[in-house]
Amino acid sequence: MSSKLVKSMIMILSGLTVLGIAALIIVLNIGDQQKAEGKRSIDEIIETSYETKEITTDLKDNHFVRIQFRIVTDSKDANEELQKRDFQLQNILIKELASMEVSEFKSGIGQLESTVKLKLNEMMTEGEVTDVYTIKKVLQ
Template identity: 60%
Template sequence: MKIKNRVFKTMIIVFSALTLIGAAILIIVMNLNGTEEASGKRSIDEMRESSMLTEDITTDLINGDFVRIRFRIVTDSKRSLEELQKRDFQMQNILIKELAVMDLKSFQSGLGELEEQLKIKLNEVMSQGTVTDVYTVDKVLQ
Protein backbone atom coordinates (compact mmCIF):
# COMPACT_ATOMS: atom_id res chain seq x y z
CA MET A 1 0.00 0.00 0.00
CA LYS A 2 2.84 2.38 0.82
CA ILE A 3 4.46 1.68 -2.56
CA LYS A 4 1.25 2.51 -4.41
CA ASN A 5 0.91 5.78 -2.48
CA ARG A 6 4.52 6.67 -3.19
CA VAL A 7 4.13 5.91 -6.94
CA PHE A 8 0.87 7.86 -7.04
CA LYS A 9 2.45 10.89 -5.32
CA THR A 10 5.44 10.73 -7.67
CA MET A 11 3.15 10.63 -10.72
CA ILE A 12 1.16 13.62 -9.44
CA ILE A 13 4.34 15.60 -8.84
CA VAL A 14 5.71 14.76 -12.31
CA PHE A 15 2.42 15.65 -14.04
CA SER A 16 2.17 18.91 -12.07
CA ALA A 17 5.73 19.84 -12.96
CA LEU A 18 5.14 19.08 -16.65
CA THR A 19 1.94 21.13 -16.60
CA LEU A 20 3.71 24.11 -15.02
CA ILE A 21 6.58 23.90 -17.49
CA GLY A 22 4.13 23.64 -20.41
CA ALA A 23 2.15 26.64 -19.17
CA ALA A 24 5.34 28.68 -18.74
CA ILE A 25 6.48 27.83 -22.28
CA LEU A 26 3.05 28.68 -23.67
CA ILE A 27 3.04 32.07 -21.92
CA ILE A 28 6.55 32.86 -23.17
CA VAL A 29 5.73 31.90 -26.76
CA MET A 30 2.47 33.86 -26.76
CA ASN A 31 4.18 36.96 -25.39
CA LEU A 32 7.01 36.80 -27.89
CA ASN A 33 4.63 36.48 -30.84
CA GLY A 34 2.03 38.86 -29.45
CA THR A 35 4.25 41.86 -28.75
CA GLU A 36 4.38 42.89 -32.40
CA GLU A 37 0.62 42.56 -32.84
CA ALA A 38 -0.20 44.19 -29.51
CA SER A 39 1.85 47.26 -30.33
CA GLY A 40 0.17 47.48 -33.74
CA LYS A 41 3.47 47.37 -35.60
CA ARG A 42 3.63 45.20 -38.67
CA SER A 43 6.55 44.64 -40.94
CA ILE A 44 6.54 46.38 -44.30
CA ASP A 45 6.36 42.97 -46.00
CA GLU A 46 3.19 42.08 -44.07
CA MET A 47 1.68 45.45 -44.98
CA ARG A 48 2.46 45.01 -48.67
CA GLU A 49 1.04 41.48 -48.70
CA SER A 50 -2.28 42.73 -47.33
CA SER A 51 -2.59 45.92 -49.37
CA MET A 52 -3.70 46.94 -52.81
CA LEU A 53 -2.84 49.74 -55.16
CA THR A 54 -5.91 51.36 -56.69
CA GLU A 55 -6.16 52.19 -60.35
CA ASP A 56 -5.79 55.82 -61.36
CA ILE A 57 -9.05 57.60 -60.67
CA THR A 58 -9.76 60.76 -62.63
CA THR A 59 -12.65 62.95 -61.53
CA ASP A 60 -13.61 66.58 -61.16
CA LEU A 61 -13.69 68.66 -58.02
CA ILE A 62 -16.62 70.90 -57.07
CA ASN A 63 -15.00 73.97 -58.68
CA GLY A 64 -14.39 72.26 -62.04
CA ASP A 65 -10.72 71.35 -61.61
CA PHE A 66 -9.76 67.79 -62.44
CA VAL A 67 -7.74 65.43 -60.28
CA ARG A 68 -6.09 62.11 -61.01
CA ILE A 69 -5.31 60.21 -57.83
CA ARG A 70 -4.10 56.80 -56.72
CA PHE A 71 -4.03 55.16 -53.29
CA ARG A 72 -2.45 52.20 -51.52
CA ILE A 73 -5.02 50.72 -49.18
CA VAL A 74 -3.73 48.49 -46.36
CA THR A 75 -5.98 45.91 -44.69
CA ASP A 76 -5.48 43.89 -41.52
CA SER A 77 -5.19 40.52 -43.30
CA LYS A 78 -5.03 38.76 -46.65
CA ARG A 79 -8.65 37.74 -46.21
CA SER A 80 -9.66 41.38 -45.81
CA LEU A 81 -7.64 42.22 -48.92
CA GLU A 82 -9.58 39.66 -50.94
CA GLU A 83 -12.85 41.24 -49.84
CA LEU A 84 -11.57 44.74 -50.65
CA GLN A 85 -10.55 43.62 -54.13
CA LYS A 86 -14.08 42.34 -54.69
CA ARG A 87 -15.42 45.69 -53.50
CA ASP A 88 -13.30 47.76 -55.89
CA PHE A 89 -16.39 49.31 -57.52
CA GLN A 90 -17.65 50.46 -54.10
CA MET A 91 -14.23 51.87 -53.31
CA GLN A 92 -14.19 53.87 -56.56
CA ASN A 93 -17.70 55.11 -55.87
CA ILE A 94 -16.71 56.29 -52.40
CA LEU A 95 -13.64 58.04 -53.79
CA ILE A 96 -15.57 59.84 -56.50
CA LYS A 97 -18.23 61.00 -54.04
CA GLU A 98 -15.62 62.25 -51.56
CA LEU A 99 -13.66 64.11 -54.23
CA ALA A 100 -16.77 65.61 -55.85
CA VAL A 101 -17.47 67.79 -52.80
CA MET A 102 -13.90 69.07 -52.45
CA ASP A 103 -12.59 72.26 -53.98
CA LEU A 104 -9.02 73.00 -55.05
CA LYS A 105 -8.00 74.49 -51.71
CA SER A 106 -9.44 71.70 -49.56
CA PHE A 107 -7.93 69.09 -51.88
CA GLN A 108 -4.45 70.57 -51.64
CA SER A 109 -4.52 70.93 -47.86
CA GLY A 110 -6.83 68.06 -46.87
CA LEU A 111 -5.28 64.89 -48.26
CA GLY A 112 -4.88 63.44 -44.77
CA GLU A 113 -8.55 64.05 -44.06
CA LEU A 114 -9.49 62.47 -47.39
CA GLU A 115 -7.42 59.37 -46.55
CA GLU A 116 -9.06 59.10 -43.12
CA GLN A 117 -12.55 59.58 -44.57
CA LEU A 118 -11.86 56.93 -47.20
CA LYS A 119 -10.72 54.51 -44.49
CA ILE A 120 -13.88 55.11 -42.45
CA LYS A 121 -16.22 54.71 -45.43
CA LEU A 122 -14.48 51.54 -46.61
CA ASN A 123 -14.71 50.01 -43.14
CA GLU A 124 -18.45 50.71 -43.18
CA VAL A 125 -18.90 48.45 -46.23
CA MET A 126 -16.40 45.75 -45.23
CA SER A 127 -17.94 42.66 -43.63
CA GLN A 128 -14.70 40.80 -42.80
CA GLY A 129 -11.63 42.56 -41.49
CA THR A 130 -10.78 46.22 -41.65
CA VAL A 131 -8.88 48.80 -43.62
CA THR A 132 -6.03 49.94 -41.37
CA ASP A 133 -4.36 52.62 -43.51
CA VAL A 134 -4.86 54.60 -46.69
CA TYR A 135 -1.88 56.24 -48.39
CA THR A 136 -1.97 58.65 -51.31
CA VAL A 137 0.72 57.44 -53.69
CA ASP A 138 0.06 59.59 -56.75
CA LYS A 139 -1.92 62.77 -57.41
CA VAL A 140 -2.15 65.18 -60.28
CA LEU A 141 -4.26 68.29 -60.18
CA GLN A 142 -5.27 69.90 -63.49
Protein backbone atom coordinates (compact mmCIF):
# COMPACT_ATOMS: atom_id res chain seq x y z
CA MET A 1 0.00 0.00 0.00
CA SER A 2 1.17 3.45 -0.70
CA SER A 3 1.72 5.92 2.08
CA LYS A 4 -0.83 8.30 0.51
CA LEU A 5 -3.56 5.69 0.77
CA VAL A 6 -2.70 4.94 4.43
CA LYS A 7 -2.71 8.65 5.28
CA SER A 8 -6.06 9.11 3.54
CA MET A 9 -7.59 6.19 5.43
CA ILE A 10 -6.30 7.49 8.76
CA MET A 11 -7.67 10.96 8.02
CA ILE A 12 -11.08 9.57 7.05
CA LEU A 13 -11.27 7.35 10.13
CA SER A 14 -10.20 10.24 12.37
CA GLY A 15 -12.84 12.49 10.84
CA LEU A 16 -15.56 9.86 11.29
CA THR A 17 -14.51 9.35 14.91
CA VAL A 18 -14.70 13.08 15.63
CA LEU A 19 -18.13 13.30 13.95
CA GLY A 20 -19.36 10.29 15.94
CA ILE A 21 -18.22 11.81 19.24
CA ALA A 22 -19.81 15.16 18.36
CA ALA A 23 -23.11 13.44 17.48
CA LEU A 24 -23.06 11.52 20.76
CA ILE A 25 -22.48 14.70 22.78
CA ILE A 26 -25.33 16.48 20.98
CA VAL A 27 -27.76 13.60 21.55
CA LEU A 28 -26.89 13.39 25.26
CA ASN A 29 -27.27 17.14 25.75
CA ILE A 30 -30.66 17.23 24.05
CA GLY A 31 -31.86 14.54 26.48
CA ASP A 32 -30.57 16.58 29.43
CA GLN A 33 -32.29 19.72 28.16
CA GLN A 34 -35.62 17.91 27.98
CA LYS A 35 -35.23 16.83 31.60
CA ALA A 36 -34.21 20.36 32.62
CA GLU A 37 -37.27 21.77 30.88
CA GLY A 38 -39.49 19.45 32.91
CA LYS A 39 -40.38 17.08 30.06
CA ARG A 40 -40.25 13.95 32.18
CA SER A 41 -42.85 11.22 32.17
CA ILE A 42 -45.03 10.71 35.21
CA ASP A 43 -43.28 7.39 35.82
CA GLU A 44 -39.90 9.16 36.01
CA ILE A 45 -41.36 11.76 38.37
CA ILE A 46 -42.79 9.11 40.69
CA GLU A 47 -39.54 7.13 40.56
CA THR A 48 -37.53 10.14 41.70
CA SER A 49 -39.96 11.46 44.29
CA TYR A 50 -40.23 10.99 48.04
CA GLU A 51 -43.40 11.07 50.11
CA THR A 52 -42.80 12.47 53.58
CA LYS A 53 -44.38 11.12 56.71
CA GLU A 54 -47.40 13.00 57.96
CA ILE A 55 -46.19 15.72 60.34
CA THR A 56 -48.29 17.23 63.13
CA THR A 57 -47.01 20.44 64.67
CA ASP A 58 -48.22 23.77 66.00
CA LEU A 59 -48.36 27.16 64.34
CA LYS A 60 -47.27 30.45 65.86
CA ASP A 61 -50.76 31.21 67.18
CA ASN A 62 -51.25 27.79 68.88
CA HIS A 63 -53.29 26.10 66.16
CA PHE A 64 -52.22 22.65 65.04
CA VAL A 65 -51.58 21.44 61.50
CA ARG A 66 -51.12 18.02 60.02
CA ILE A 67 -49.31 18.13 56.70
CA GLN A 68 -47.64 15.80 54.22
CA PHE A 69 -45.57 16.46 51.08
CA ARG A 70 -44.33 14.69 47.96
CA ILE A 71 -40.89 15.99 47.04
CA VAL A 72 -39.60 15.46 43.50
CA THR A 73 -35.87 15.29 42.79
CA ASP A 74 -33.94 15.34 39.53
CA SER A 75 -32.37 11.87 39.90
CA LYS A 76 -32.49 8.57 41.77
CA ASP A 77 -29.31 9.50 43.65
CA ALA A 78 -30.87 12.75 44.84
CA ASN A 79 -33.99 10.86 45.92
CA GLU A 80 -31.89 8.43 47.97
CA GLU A 81 -30.05 11.34 49.59
CA LEU A 82 -33.34 13.07 50.38
CA GLN A 83 -34.64 9.93 52.10
CA LYS A 84 -31.53 9.89 54.26
CA ARG A 85 -32.09 13.58 55.09
CA ASP A 86 -35.65 12.95 56.28
CA PHE A 87 -34.84 14.19 59.81
CA GLN A 88 -33.47 17.45 58.38
CA LEU A 89 -36.59 17.83 56.25
CA GLN A 90 -38.79 17.40 59.31
CA ASN A 91 -36.71 19.99 61.14
CA ILE A 92 -37.16 22.50 58.30
CA LEU A 93 -40.92 21.92 58.25
CA ILE A 94 -41.32 22.26 62.01
CA LYS A 95 -39.32 25.50 62.08
CA GLU A 96 -41.15 27.00 59.12
CA LEU A 97 -44.59 26.06 60.40
CA ALA A 98 -43.81 27.30 63.92
CA SER A 99 -43.20 30.77 62.50
CA MET A 100 -46.50 30.88 60.55
CA GLU A 101 -49.89 32.10 61.70
CA VAL A 102 -53.19 30.58 60.58
CA SER A 103 -53.79 33.24 57.92
CA GLU A 104 -50.29 32.74 56.50
CA PHE A 105 -50.78 28.98 56.51
CA LYS A 106 -54.10 29.17 54.67
CA SER A 107 -52.83 31.48 51.95
CA GLY A 108 -49.11 30.70 51.94
CA ILE A 109 -48.78 27.00 51.13
CA GLY A 110 -47.03 27.88 47.86
CA GLN A 111 -44.53 30.00 49.77
CA LEU A 112 -43.95 27.16 52.24
CA GLU A 113 -43.31 24.73 49.37
CA SER A 114 -40.82 27.19 47.82
CA THR A 115 -39.02 27.67 51.12
CA VAL A 116 -38.75 23.92 51.71
CA LYS A 117 -37.39 23.44 48.19
CA LEU A 118 -34.82 26.22 48.65
CA LYS A 119 -33.61 24.99 52.03
CA LEU A 120 -33.36 21.38 50.89
CA ASN A 121 -31.37 22.38 47.80
CA GLU A 122 -28.91 24.22 50.04
CA MET A 123 -28.20 20.90 51.81
CA MET A 124 -28.27 18.50 48.86
CA THR A 125 -25.03 17.21 47.37
CA GLU A 126 -26.35 14.55 44.94
CA GLY A 127 -28.69 16.53 42.73
CA GLU A 128 -31.52 18.85 43.60
CA VAL A 129 -35.17 19.11 44.53
CA THR A 130 -37.22 20.18 41.51
CA ASP A 131 -40.73 20.36 43.02
CA VAL A 132 -42.50 20.20 46.37
CA TYR A 133 -46.18 19.27 46.42
CA THR A 134 -48.49 19.44 49.43
CA ILE A 135 -50.53 16.24 49.36
CA LYS A 136 -52.30 16.46 52.74
CA LYS A 137 -53.17 19.49 54.85
CA VAL A 138 -55.36 19.69 57.93
CA LEU A 139 -55.67 22.78 60.14
CA GLN A 140 -57.03 22.27 63.66
